[in-house]
Amino acid sequence: xxxxxxxxxxxxxxxxVGDVFTFISKIENMTFNESLEFLAERANxxxxxxxxxxxxxxKLKEKMFSIYSxxxxxxHERLYKPFAKIAQDYVRKRKLNSATLEQFxxxxxxxxxxxxxxxxxxxxxDKDIEMTELCxxxxxxxxxxxxxxxxMFPIMNVSGxxxxxxxxxxxxxxxxxxxxxxxxxxxxxxxxxxNLFALNFAKKEDIKSLILVEGNMDVxxxxxxxxxxxxxxxxxAFTPEQAKLIRKYTDKVILSYDxxxxxxxxxxxxxxxxxxxxxxS
Numbered sequence: 001x002x003x004x005x006x007x008x009x010x011x012x013x014x015x016x017v018g019d020v021f022t023f024i025s026k027i028e029n030m031t032f033n034e035s036l037e038f039l040a041e042r043a044n045x046x047x048x049x050x051x052x053x054x055x056x057x058x059k060l061k062e063k064m065f066s067i068y069s070x071x072x073x074x075x076h077e078r079l080y081k082p083f084a085k086i087a088q089d090y091v092r093k094r095k096l097n098s099a100t101l102e103q104f105x106x107x108x109x110x111x112x113x114x115x116x117x118x119x120x121x122x123x124x125x126d127k128d129i130e131m132t133e134l135c136x137x138x139x140x141x142x143x144x145x146x147x148x149x150x151x152m153f154p155i156m157n158v159s160g161x162x163x164x165x166x167x168x169x170x171x172x173x174x175x176x177x178x179x180x181x182x183x184x185x186x187x188x189x190x191x192x193x194x195n196l197f198a199l200n201f202a203k204k205e206d207i208k209s210l211i212l213v214e215g216n217m218d219v220x221x222x223x224x225x226x227x228x229x230x231x232x233x234x235x236x237a238f239t240p241e242q243a244k245l246i247r248k249y250t251d252k253v254i255l256s257y258d259x260x261x262x263x264x265x266x267x268x269x270x271x272x273x274x275x276x277x278x279x280x281s
Contacts, residue, residue, distance in 0.1 A: 037159075057188075060131075064189050067124060067132050068154075068162040074118050075107025075152040075165075084108040086170045087151050094217065100224055103201075107152040109167065115145045133185045134165075147182065153216045155184070155234060156200045164190040166197065166216050166234065181215070183235040193239040196231040196246070198223070205229050209252035212238065212270065214263070218256075230256075238270040243277040 079087055079101065087108040091101065100106075109115065116135040120126075126143065129135050135143045150167035157163050164184035186192060198219045202210060211230040213219055222230040233242055246253060255270055257263035 061189050063128055064132055064187070065161050065163065067119060067128060067134070068164070068189075070119065070122055071115060071132075071134055071165075072105050072107065072154045072162045074115060075109055075154075076101075076105045077107070078110060078114075079106060079108040081108075083110060086149075090151060090170055094221070095224070096220065097224070100220060103223075104198075104220060105154045105162070107154075109145065109147040109150050109152050112144045112148050113142075115147075116143045131187070133187055146184075150182065153197070155190070155195065155197055157189075157195065158200050158203060160200045163195075164192075164234075168217075181235065191241075192234045192236050194241040194245065195234060196242055197234055199231050199245070199249075202229045202231050203249055207250045209254050210246055210250050211254045211256055212246075213256050214258065214266070237266065238273055240273055240277065243273050246274075247277055 078084055079091075091106065096106070116129060119129050119135070129143065130137060134146055136146055138144050147165060147167045149171065150169055153166040153168070154162040155164040155166055164187075166184075167182045169178065169180050169182070183192060184190060197216050201223070205228050207229055209229065211222065211227065213222070213230055213232050215232055219230045219232050222228075231246075233239070253274055255267045257266050257270075
């Protein structure tokens with residue numbers, strides 16, 4: 001591993017962002033209602049169930065979060081079924097213990113249409129399901145699961161809500177159109193360029209630095225060894241938006257990518273982005 005430490009700092013003028021709810025909304029990239037729930041949880045206050053104050057877009061986001069939450073439970077439970085042996089063998093090979101599987105809610109996606117049938121039976125409409133892009137409509141008019149026969153890694157926002165999935169293919173099929181790693185497509189609640197895998201866990205630690213690695217399993221492997229401030233980008237090269245996100249939590253980043261030429265090139269590119277973020281502070 002070739003590691004490099006990047007130092008940078010930033011200043012946020014609180015007087016320019018308004019009240020505490022607006023401040024949390026901006027710094028945590030949340031809607032107003034999400035920031036309200038976030039602060040209520042921190043203060044151990046139960047909010048009333050009535051949500052008539054919600055605007056249409058917020059209601060739509062909440063529906064999507066609900067679908068992703070139910071899908072996470074569905075995938076996670078299927079990891080322990082007899083037909084998921086290929087996934088069980090993989091997590092055993094990677095020495096992932098039960099606590100880690102539970103913490104990251106790792107799961108397994110099986111044959112086509114299983115998730116669609118589950119969500120449909122839960123009462124979600126085809127329109128609701130399709131907007132998450134967890135299921136896609138085929139030319140025959142039927143819906144098919146986007147993820148099939150893959151190990152599933154829920155991607156959570158900073159408040160711990162699942163907003164997307166990363167998925168790893170478990171058997172080689174020789175199909176170049178079926179990549180080894182596949183992430184959810186961008187949607188209303190998820191933008192690859194603006195988020196980092198496992199930041200919701202890292203932010204709970206006493207952050208002196210964040211460790212930026214290449215993939216989900218790199219993060220999880222470090223967590224297994226007690227290093228809980230590791231994060232990873234999501235199927236894209238490191239972006240300026242991700243550098244801006246990191247700045248909210250620490251002024252120090254450790255880059256830990258593969259030592260091959262591709263890894264070293266990625267380190268140089270990430271270093272340049274972080275330097276620009278520091279200079280804009």
